[in-house]
Structure formats: structure tokens, C-alpha cells
Amino acid sequence: GDSVTQMEGPVTLSEEAFLTINCTYTATGYPSLFWYVQYPGEGLQLLLKATKADDKGSNKGFEATYRKETTSFHLEKGSVQVSDSAVYFCALTLASGGSYIPTFGRGTSLIVHP
Amino acid sequence: DTGVSQDPRHKITKRGQNVTFRCDPISEHNRLYWYRQTLGQGPEFLTYFQNEAQLEKSRLLSDRFSAERPKGSFSTLEIQRTEQGDSAMYLCASSLTTGLNGYTFGSGTRLTVV
Numbered sequence: 001g002d003s004v005t006q007m008e009g010p011v012t013l014s015e016e017a018f019l020t021i022n023c024t025y026t027a028t029g030y031p032s033l034f035w036y037v038q039y040p041g042e043g044l045q046l047l048l049k050a051t052k053a054d055d056k057g058s059n060k061g062f063e064a065t066y067r068k069e070t071t072s073f074h075l076e077k078g079s080v081q082v083s084d085s086a087v088y089f090c091a092l093t094l095a096s097g098g099s100y101i102p103t104f105g106r107g108t109s110l111i112v113h114p
Numbered sequence: 115d116t117g118v119s120q121d122p123r124h125k126i127t128k129r130g131q132n133v134t135f136r137c138d139p140i141s142e143h144n145r146l147y148w149y150r151q152t153l154g155q156g157p158e159f160l161t162y163f164q165n166e167a168q169l170e171k172s173r174l175l176s177d178r179f180s181a182e183r184p185k186g187s188f189s190t191l192e193i194q195r196t197e198q199g200d201s202a203m204y205l206c207a208s209s210l211t212t213g214l215n216g217y218t219f220g221s222g223t224r225l226t227v228v
Contacts, residue, residue, distance in 0.1 A: 004156075032214055043118070043205055043219035044157070051214055089156050093213050099170060100213040101147070104156035 002027045004090050004105035012111045019077040021108045023064075023090035026071065031092035033057075033066055033073040034102070038087045047075075047088070085112045118220035120206050126226045127196055134192045135223045139208030146189050147217065148181055149205040150174065157205055163189060164211070196227045 007022040025031065032051045036044040048057030053068035064075045073090060090105040119138040127133050139146045144165050149157035160179070161171045165186035175181075178196075183189040193200055203224050207217040 034216060036219075041221070043120075043221045044207075044217075045219070046216035049214075049216055091156075095212070099162075100145075100209075100211070101159055101162060101170065102207075102213065102217055103159070106154070106156045 006105035009109035016079045019080045021075040023073045031094045034091040036089040120220035132194045137206030138188045143208035145209045147207045151203040201227045
């Protein structure tokens with residue numbers, strides 16, 4: 001079935017460091033790809049998305065590029081802040097029978113130290 | 115519109131009791147999803163509605179679980195005869211049909227079965 005694999009966390013960085021969180025996917029069709037962020041005690045918030053190959057999603061300094069050839073959607077940020085500490089989820093959705101049900105990875109925890 | 119609302123935020127119940135959670139989606143969203151999230155895991159799909167019709171249920175949704183969306187607006191998720199393994203965060207999300215603009219999540223209901 002369709003699935004998303006994320007790098008294991010926690011990822012621990014110092015403030016202003018460069019961030020990469022890897023995400024790869026397996027899908028039977030042509031998915032749309034998303035990154036969500038979850039702060040403690042809260043629900044998931046959409047961070048960015050891409051709907052076709054080579055699209056780059058970006059928001060709040062975060063970027064991810066839809067790479068069909070490597071089935072990847074890695075999340076990057078050039079300079080992280082303490083406030084970026086959260087759990088990040090990669091997700092895909094497919095128009096399988098019209099369902100568009102999102103499938104999520106296990107999440108990667110990011111801890112940023114001052 | 116204030117986003118997706120879930121009630122209650124926290125619920126502690128004794129094993130064997132019934133519990134019901136409510137979700138109020140974004141008013142113009144015709145799709146509503148229920149997910150379960152346990153510690154260190156990504157959200158797992160339970161069921162979804164398009165308007166008032168329940169279109170798909172996961173195998174995770176045992177016979178003790180039932181969900182309704184009677185008028186295509188708010189939804190309820192009931193768990194009968196709760197078990198300790200039901201302890202989790204229950205997340206509700208809503209979207210337009212294709213979800214290509216993303217899925218808006220509520221803050222979740224944290225269930226603890228003692």
C-alpha cells in the first residue's frame with residue numbers, strides 16, 4: 001500500500017543551523033505531498049505542499065521539492081530557530097477511487113537549542 | 115470561521131465506559147476525517163465522511179467504534195466499552211473534496227482509559 005518513511009528523530013540542532021528532514025514515499029499513483037508541523041498539545045498544521053513533480057513548496061523559511069525520480073520530499077530550512085522545535089510529519093494523498101485520504105509518516109521530532 | 119473545533123480536549127474514563135467526542139469542521143469543507151494518534155506515531159486513519167455519508171472505514175475501527183455526521187456538519191465519534199488500548203489522541207480534520215489545499219486539523223481529544 002501507499003506509505004511514507006521519515007528519518008528517525010529526534011533531530012537536535014543549535015539555533016541558526018541548517019535543517020534537513022528526509023522523507024520518501026511509496027505510492028501506486030501520482031500523489032500530492034505535504035509537510036505538517038505539530039507543536040506540543042496541539043493538532044497538525046499544514047506547513048507546505050506540492051502537487052506535481054519538481055514543484056517546490058515553501059513557507060516560513062521551510063522548503064521541500066517534489067522529486068519523482070527519487071520519490072522524495074525532503075524538508076529543509078537554512079537557519080532554524082528555537083521556536084521551530086516541534087514534530088514534523090510528511091504526508092501524501094492520492095486520488096485513489098476519489099478517496100484523497102492522507103497517509104502520514106511517523107513524524108520526526110526537532111529540538112533546537114539556543 | 116475559527117477552524118476545526120474538537121470537544122472535549124481531554125477525557126479520562128474508566129475501562130468499560132462509553133465515550134463520545136465531537137468535531138466541528140470548517141463550515142465550507144465537505145470532507146471530515148477522524149484519525150488516531152499514539153505517542154511517537156503519526157496519525158492513523160479511522161474513517162471519513164463526505165457530507166453526511168460515511169465513505170470509508172479503516173480496519174482499525176473495531177465494532178466498538180461508531181462515527182456519525184448526521185447533517186453533514188459536525189461529527190461524533192463514539193467508543194463503546196473502552197479498553198486501555200483505546201488511550202490515544204483522536205484527531206479530526208476537514209477539507210474540500212480533493213484536499214489539495216491541505217487538511218485542517220483540530221487540536222484533538224486526548225483519551226485516557228484507566
